[in-house]
Amino acid sequence: MATLKSLIHMSVIVFACTCLQAFAHGGHGGSAQLQKHNNDRVIAAQAYGGLHEDKGAVTISFYGNIAFEIVSPRGVKMFVDPWRNDITGMFPPWYARDMPIVRTDIAMVSHAHFDHDGVDRLHADMVMERMAGKFKLGDVRITGIADKHVCESQGEYVYRELVINFIDEDPCPPNETLQWDNSMYLIETGGLRILHWGDNRQNPPGRVWDMIGDVDIAILAISDDGHILSQKWADVVMKKVKANIVIPGHYYVEGVNIPDAYGLESAAKWTAKHEHTLLDSGTITLSPEEVKKYDQHVMYFGDHTAYPAGGSLPTNKPGELPPVPEPARAWRRFKQK
Numbered sequence: 354m355a356t357l358k359s360l361i362h363m364s365v366i367v368f369a370c371t372c373l374q375a376f377a378h379g380g381h382g383g384s385a386q387l388q389k390h391n392n393d394r395v396i397a398a399q400a401y402g403g404l405h406e407d408k409g410a411v412t413i414s415f416y417g418n419i420a421f422e423i424v425s426p427r428g429v430k431m432f433v434d435p436w437r438n439d440i441t442g443m444f445p446p447w448y449a450r451d452m453p454i455v456r457t458d459i460a461m462v463s464h465a466h467f468d469h470d471g472v473d474r475l476h477a478d479m480v481m482e483r484m485a486g487k488f489k490l491g492d493v494r495i496t497g498i499a500d501k502h503v504c505e506s507q508g509e510y511v512y513r514e515l516v517i518n519f520i521d522e523d524p525c526p527p528n529e530t531l532q533w534d535n536s537m538y539l540i541e542t543g544g545l546r547i548l549h550w551g552d553n554r555q556n557p558p559g560r561v562w563d564m565i566g567d568v569d570i571a572i573l574a575i576s577d578d579g580h581i582l583s584q585k586w587a588d589v590v591m592k593k594v595k596a597n598i599v600i601p602g603h604y605y606v607e608g609v610n611i612p613d614a615y616g617l618e619s620a621a622k623w624t625a626k627h628e629h630t631l632l633d634s635g636t637i638t639l640s641p642e643e644v645k646k647y648d649q650h651v652m653y654f655g656d657h658t659a660y661p662a663g664g665s666l667p668t669n670k671p672g673e674l675p676p677v678p679e680p681a682r683a684w685r686r687f688k689q690k
Contacts, residue, residue, distance in 0.1 A: 508579020
């Protein structure tokens with residue numbers, strides 16, 4: 354029979370291994386106990402219907418890839434698809450930096466890929482991963498629509514073949530694994546219906562289109578190389594959902610993505626083919642009245658993110674080079690008296 358001392362010793366070992374495993378995975382799946390906030394915001398949303406009076410508009414902020422913060426008119430914060438570099442060894446690095454830590458009320462993850470499920474980058478009161486069904490908090494109603502990840506994009510690169518070569522796994526149904534399953538999120542708040550596509554396949558069955566219905570704003574995974582939605586399929590989807598405004602995501606962003614990683618390109622060419630607005634910041638505020646003015650209009654964040662992403666490296670100005678420091682003899686502080 355194990356002694357009390359040996360049981361305590363075993364418990365310490367298990368605890369240490371668990372902590373090491375959590376940190377080795379960037380805290381993913383186990384970082385909530387390390388966070389310093391509490392759930393008072395969520396309690397207030399339940400008790401009062403929101404965090405403040407109705408401001409009459411929804412705020413959408415872009416964080417690179419297809420990571421977006423959406424804030425309801427009454428202040429409920431949602432964040433969809435935070436990103437990080439792959440921790441499994443399946444895929445090479447994609448990002449040149451970490452996504453900044455963001456405080457949010459509701460974290461949502463469309464599917465189990467590194468560029469969408471970096472929940473350790475969020476200080477969230479709750480996390481919905483691949484959620485299917487309905488959820489309500491304050492002035493927000495969320496519907497998770499379960500479907501499948503794109504498995505052949507018909508873009509510039511042969512997607513299915515590349516995946517099989519990378520991980521020896523077929524991403525197409527019927528025998529795909531969980532990482533190739535996707536949930537879209539339909540967010541209803543402030544009189545707007547906002548669809549976040551995630552990496553969903555371009556041809557979901559009729560039941561999925563019926564659940565989506567018509568939307569006011571569609572956040573779609575569009576890049577000129579067609580990594581997820583090709584330019585042709587992006588047109589099909591935006592017309593199918595009858596979006597007033599389409600916001601591209603999942604494209605190359607200067608200062609966020611490693612150049613040429615996975616062949617990812619911007620969405621500038623696709624955007625230019627449509628009526629569009631080139632946004633000059635990483636955040637936009639939209640009311641139902643303003644959204645209704647548009648029809649199939651693209652609002653493109655480009656390289657603008659809701660935080661300083663770095664962009665190109667600073668260069669010296671000709672004739673204004675900084676001085677070279679004199680050699681510091683710092684070792685002298687160790688000289689014996």
